[in-house]
Amino acid sequence: MRRPLALLAATLLVGALTAPAASAADGGNDSFTIKDPRITESSGLAASRLHPGVYWTHNDSDDGPYLYAVDSATGETAARITLTGVGTPRDVEAVAVGPGGRIFVGDIGDNLGGTWPYVWIYELPEPKELRDQSVRATQYVVKYSDGARDAESLLVHPKTGRVYIIDKKEEGGHLYEGPAELSASGSNVFRPVAPVELWATDAAFSPDGERLAVRGYFGGIHYAWNGGRPRREGRLSVPLQGQGESVSYSADGSRLMYGSEGGQSAVESREAPGGGGGKGSSSGGGPEGRESADGAGDGAGNTVKVGGAVVAVVVCAVLLGLGRSRRRG
Template structure:
């Protein structure tokens, strides 16, 4: 039985590499990511705190100017950090009533009724692609004072309608308040949460579209006019309908794990895991920036209605293609070695 499973897995790897699905074929297609006509990529700061060794989520404060939030990956506890514009930690916050199994993403929004900032932390990592019966996302009111503190958290539990997934991206549509989860897979997906989240029982995540291969983060623009999905190699902008706008070249990073919009929506911020990791500002090309909508325009509640457009939005750079092929060949070699040892 073990040999059969190994051979089946090997065949799947080879099939993905040689005969990709439409989404994967779009990824392998030679396309050129957009570069800004207005400005160049710039390093905003370097994260100085030695406790932040695996920065996995990034968000801009909705209420504190020049303040950025981040958190570590798994094994660091339910803790997040407020960083200043120089990359130094201004405050450390621990969540009460929260766990940290595998935190992979965060988002920041503003409560339209009170004007208070709201922070979301996603414990959605699952490297076994379905080992956990459910995943959790925590809602926290943004602290009004940037001073070390313990904050109460509201926990929402989720389950995917099609079975467990590994995921590393969440985003909140600021126009509708709707929460979305983006899975990290070779055939990734965008999932929508219920309009009304409940703290008792399980909230079901429904697939509404496809996502680029191995998505590591996602974010909605501050005005809700677009959203971005990050991969290890590039970032792709979409309209709320799911139509691709453009791809944006990203700086080469050790392990690109996070992305967010700048407060004015004219640039993207991206970070990486590792000690002394940098955070870059990457301008969005002028032609891809939002045009002010007319008063009669109606926002979309579903971010990915056109899944074909989402497929076309996936892409790798030439360097990414080399990595893809090398990974496939390496996987086949490893499988072959294991198969021989288990005969």
């Protein structure tokens, strides 16, 4: 998808400052590196419910109807799944695992800036055996009640199976709620139910369905689900990555796994608020009043030193100002 000039500059700078994580995983809770050379634009991430330590991912655009099962213990691909029964994907941005062993794939990006009259969601059963195979999927047509928009975040509640989307807007977007059950005939209209104060690139429910994590390029926010009306609780310690595109809870809910685009991209593990370190714990640290508009903070989990992060922000601000000056000229 199109990225602003400042973001591209930050991608180059952060990529130079950030050391890739490549530790051996234990049960899917540790950081790892995606090694498959076919995966160059990992844009979504979801922990398998059937295969411990395995994460589902996919490329962004121009790859085809494929899902990759990555073994976090080695970083190697355990299986590539080809989706059949669907059309040609346009801009696949997210993947989520719902109840009953169902995988949902969000072909919900819009490279035209929110002009496509509809987007798609694909649903398929999670394969019981990890091997290269074709799996038939159901394709759903999705429209928004308030007009077309770009989105990169797809969520499926682990208890109710209801599907949600968060649109992607630099000034912040909204959580959109789908019908109680998706229909393969006709359109499924998603309606805004709550604001999300973030330029969201992905989001995920905790395995118990009680918490919601939303990430952006440089920060994140966690919410209490609160019966379907999210209540903001604090910020997330999102690692600075070359192009931070994805987030998933680990299968046991104790960790948040953050992914990035690019070849040999790192998936970095952080303690999940309310999990692992105890109820209500947060690795973000510090009062919410110190957050930026993007939810970024000085969380100890960042993978670059504070000085490097400040340089990145300054470079981005300068280049963004230059870009705007040129447009005005």
